[in-house]
Amino acid sequence: MSTATLTPPAPAAPRSAGPRRRRRLLAVASPLTLMLLWELLSRFDVVDSRVLPPPTAVLVRIGELTAGGDLLPHVEATVVRFAAGLSLGVVAGTLVGLTMGLFATPRAILSPIIAMIYPLPRIAMFPLILIIVGFNERANILEITLAPFFTMAISTMGAVLAIDPVYRDVARSFETGTRDLYLRVTLPATLPAIMGSLRVSVGLALMSTTAVEFLAASSGLGYLIWHAWQILSLKDCLAGMVVAGILGSVAYLAVGVLDRWLVPWQRRT
Structure with a gap:
């Protein structure tokens, strides 16, 4: 009577770094291309360089x-408002x-x-917040909090x-407490969706921050x-817009790093 020889499966071939390197190159090239196009349009008077x-x-x-x-005092003020409003909105919204x-x-x-x-x-809700909270920094942060x-x-x-x-049902059958139901059962299962929503919330919080600072x-x-x-x-107007865009990009990249750390099973090639 013969016995079949069991052979372990061959190890998976390592993923090529080529596509990942190509995506990183495109991520750098696309904004640079946009800047170059902007430069050419202004230099050759296709658009009025005064505008x-x-x-x-x-x-x-x-x-x-x-x-x-x-510039730095303005950047610092925006970062503080943005970080406070985003943090409060994300934590409270996720819990709710x-x-x-x-x-x-x-x-x-x-x-x-x-x-x-x-x-x-x-x-449109900002005047009501100002009446309730007062014309102060707490009202500004509360307004920013609403979007995320x-x-x-x-x-x-x-x-x-x-x-x-x-x-x-399985968690309740083991008499899981409310705290563990939140942290050990539900939160890990919803983390991919939460991180996706966080990416959206970054942009919404930054837009709310600049709108509040307008008013x-x-x-x-x-x-x-x-x-x-x-x-x-x-020039000052566009300088502020460019710096705000850089701030948003840095925050978005930070969320991406956090996503890869918290949800490693969702890591994409």
Whole structure:
């Protein structure tokens, strides 16, 4: 009687670094191409350089504002407001979303309220916030918090409801406590959706930050952009926009690093 020889499966071939290197090259090349196109359009008077100064002139102006000490205070003010509003909105929205997804009673109470408030423009709610909280920095941060809060709450609730109910049933059969139900069962299952919503929330929080600084601040990149436009200093206006774009890109990349760390099983080639 013969016995079959069991051979271990061949190890998987290592993934080529070529596609990853190509994507990184494209990620760098695409903004540089856009900047080059902008430069050429301004230099050859396809667009009026007085209205749209070339990026080299804008970069020179950024250097002048930085050297003169005029830019960094605005950047610092925007970063503080942006980080505070984003953090509060993400944490509160995720917690509310998890609660609404796990328990029917909070979902029945909060869903109509969120459905009523969510479609309203965030900036339209700012006067009410100013009346309630006062004309101060807390009102600014609360306004910034609203955008990521609703995005995280709605997305997280949907992710929880999409979990196969058998996982919660098994957890309850083992008499899992509420804390473990949140942290050990539901949160890991919804992390991919939460991280995707966080990417969206970064942009929404930065837009809310600049909008608030347009209206109710005497510092920040939004204030710099709006003040420069009022006095028709278009180089300063574009300088503030470019720095705000760089800030958003850095925040977006940081979320990508956090995503790869927290959700390694979702890592893509």
